[in-house]
Amino acid sequence: MRVLVRNSLALPVGLTVVAVPLVWWLISPAAAFALVALVALEVAMSADSSVPMAGLAARLHLPARRFFLSVGLVAGVLAMRLLLPPAAVAVSAAESPVDAATEALVQPALFAxxxxxxxxxxxxxxxxxxxxxxxxxxxxxxxxxxxHPWLGRLEAAAARVTRPRVLALGTAVAGAALMTALVPANDRVTVGVAGIVGVSTYLFMRAVGRLALRGDAAWRLHVYAGTVVFQRGLTVFMLFEILDGVYTLSTTNTGLAYLEQAAVAAVGVGIGAVYLARLTSRIDSTKGLARLRHLKAGAAYVLGVLAVLLWASLVVPIPGAVVGWYGTAIIGAALLTSLRWRRPRRLLAR
Incomplete structure (x- = not known):
């Protein structure tokens, strides 16, 4: 098992070994140290995110799964983490996407x-x-x-509801409506509209995915994989950027010039995405979710808690320790409860 993990991480480790000296030589030692720190953060977060992503990868057909675990996951994470914040600022501040991206590079304080x-x-x-x-x-x-439902009868009862799609949509609308009522008055329109857009985007992505699966053409499978990449990329973006209030381009604030910060952030996020893809691929290839029966449930509950934390962050600040460790706690609990504990043979022989 150790050999498999070592082989799976050979590519991202090699990229790190090559990138750090290059950044040292081309930019500065400070930039190289900042890159090491950012990659370390990305690796730590990837260890948590790889399990939920493996859960979604397991639902894909084989050609689409290969695309997702190789190119799609890396591209999706890069796009969501580096492009979604400028896009959000462009919409919020009524700027063009080019102006928002330029602002992120040359006016980071205003962009923040x-x-x-x-x-x-x-x-x-x-x-x-x-x-x-x-x-x-x-x-x-x-x-x-x-x-074998992880949470016993409660989870089993939820899994047997007669109209699951209606109940899923109803709980999402109820949660969005409740938070719209609780946020400050000047944010209610924004939060309400954003909740509607979130629900509509999900329904659109589901419709696209269902249509893509109606045929056997390779392009259809890639379209379906693209919807999953969007889900995962959005989830990772929300976990990394929204809850703790840190934007990728501001995580390397070490006195570097703006373009140097952007270069270090892009390289660090890119290497982190490769780490994430390789870890996810290893979990999928070793059928870790099948052999550890509650790990898939843990991956799902990581998403559920993330959604609740995002709603709660609209009215109360979320401590950084909660953001950084809640996923580890849930995945760790799922892993421990999945292990088959056996009494020593000497005790059984008595």
Missing amino acids: EHLGAARPGLAAFGAAFIWLVFAEYLFNIDRAPRP
Whole structure:
């Protein structure tokens, strides 16, 4: 098993070994140290995110799964983490996408202010969308057999509801409506509209996915994989950027010039995406979710808690320790409860 993990991480480790000296030589030692710190953060977060992503990868057909685990996951994470914040600022501040991207590079303080203003809408959008992704598991929309529910009778009852799609949509709308009523008055329109957009985007992506699966053409499978990449990329973006209020381009604030910060952030996020893809691929190839029966449930509940935290962040600040460790706690609990504990043979022989 150790050999398999070592082989799976050979590519991202090699990229790190090559990138750090290059950044040292081309930019500065400070940039190289900043890159090491950013890659370390990405690796730590990837260890948590790889399990939920493996859960979604397991639902793909083989050609689409290969695309998702190789090119699609890396491209999706890069696009969501580097392009979604400028896009959000462009919409919120009524700027062009080019102006928002330029602002992120040359005026990071102003960009951070604009991103803060856009954060309520982003959080409301992400919460509604991610809750619906979690509700697919909670209410067992695909009607998959679940002989060993992780949370016992409560989870089993939720998986047997008669109209799972209606209940999933109803809980998402109820959550969005409740938070719209609780946020400050000046944010209610933004939060309400963002929640509606989040629900609508999920329904659109589901419709596209269902249509793509109606045929056997390779392009259809890639379209379906693209919808899954969007789900995962959005989830990772929300986890990394919204809850803790940190934008990727500001995580390397070490006195570097703006373009140097952007270069270090792009390289660090890119290497982190490769780490994530390789870890996810290893979990999928070793059938870790099948052998550890509660790991898939843990991956789903990570999404459910993330949606709740996003909604809660609209009215109360979420401590960084909660953001950084809640996923580890849930996945760790799922892993421990999946292990088959056996009494020593000497005790059994007595």
